[in-house]
Amino acid sequence: MNHIQISIEASEEQQELLISELSDLGATGFEQTNTHLLVYFDEEGFPSYEVNEVLEGHNTTVQTIAQQNWNALWESNFQPVIVDDFCAVRAHFHEPVQGMQHEILITPKMSFGTGHHATTWMMMQQMRGIDFNGKQVFDFGTGTGILAILAEKLGAANIDAIDNDEWSIENGIENAERNNCSRINLYLDSSVPGKQYDIILANINRNVILMHLEHLVKAVVPQGLILFSGLLTTDEEVIVKACETHGLKLIKQQSRNNWISLLMQCA
Numbered sequence: 001m002n003h004i005q006i007s008i009e010a011s012e013e014q015q016e017l018l019i020s021e022l023s024d025l026g027a028t029g030f031e032q033t034n035t036h037l038l039v040y041f042d043e044e045g046f047p048s049y050e051v052n053e054v055l056e057g058h059n060t061t062v063q064t065i066a067q068q069n070w071n072a073l074w075e076s077n078f079q080p081v082i083v084d085d086f087c088a089v090r091a092h093f094h095e096p097v098q099g100m101q102h103e104i105l106i107t108p109k110m111s112f113g114t115g116h117h118a119t120t121w122m123m124m125q126q127m128r129g130i131d132f133n134g135k136q137v138f139d140f141g142t143g144t145g146i147l148a149i150l151a152e153k154l155g156a157a158n159i160d161a162i163d164n165d166e167w168s169i170e171n172g173i174e175n176a177e178r179n180n181c182s183r184i185n186l187y188l189d190s191s192v193p194g195k196q197y198d199i200i201l202a203n204i205n206r207n208v209i210l211m212h213l214e215h216l217v218k219a220v221v222p223q224g225l226i227l228f229s230g231l232l233t234t235d236e237e238v239i240v241k242a243c244e245t246h247g248l249k250l251i252k253q254q255s256r257n258n259w260i261s262l263l264m265q266c267a
């Protein structure tokens with residue numbers, strides 16, 4: 001399948017808002033520089049009218065790229081990501097990063113989740129403070145599988161991971177194998193399973209979180225944890241209020257580049 005690449009001239013602050021709005025329209029990937037945001041969509045079903053509305057007033061260039069070029073582009077731009085001394089995320093062609101507790105190998109191709117984005121980075125950093133040992137985990141919107149892989153490395157007994165993007169599931173399986181993971185189950189799906197988990201990881205976006213909040217709360221055991229991200233600082237009030245309505249208590253908030261991550265605990 002071909003992909004649409006749009007290069008948008010935008011400041012770093014504008015880029016964060018554009019990422020949020022374009023994610024809601026189904027963008028499948030982003031790359032950021034100081035002056036430009038590159039955004040990718042599947043050519044099939046590309047919502048051109050809605051995207052043009054979001055991009056009104058920005059200087060843009062649009063091109064169609066073949067899948068193979070897309071992968072090469074991602075991989076050539078992928079630099080290791082370091083989360084303190086806790087975790088390094090790198091590709092197979094990088095040298096191992098010394099002095100880390102955990103190392104994750106990711107070949108991102110077209111999926112979201114290399115650790116470069118503030119939301120993934122904060123999810124990983126918050127995961128450091130959570131006891132995953134022997135726990136049942138659900139990863140909602142797994143992308144490359146990065147958080148599911150980290151959950152297994154932290155000792156989770158079983159991780160169910162879903163994504164509504166077929167390519168992400170294929171890529172998540174590859175990455176899980178690359179990291180010798182054996183306790184991750186990946187499914188192409190967009191609904192919260194009718195099971196119960198000790199810990200839910202949900203780095204998605206405000207709309208999807210609000211839409212599925214009731215099911216997420218039902219899917220977590222008493223005293224269980226839900227770790228959210230994919231949220232902008234401007235989303236905090238709405239999300240915290242909605243969570244409290246569903247009996248969740250805010251345990252820890254973290255922010256980075258206008259993005260937040262919220263650790264919630266069930267009653």
Ligand SMILES: C[S@@+](CC[C@H](N)C(=O)[O-])C[C@H]1O[C@@H](n2cnc3c(N)ncnc32)[C@H](O)[C@@H]1O
Nearest residue numbers: 112113120141142143163164165189190203204
């Ligand atoms: C922000 S990315 C997070 C990827 C990875 N978990 C991380 O932390 O880097 C969100 C992922 O959620 C997926 N997604 C978006 N809406 C979804 C839905 N309704 N159901 C399942 N997956 C969804 C997207 O395809 C994307 O891979």
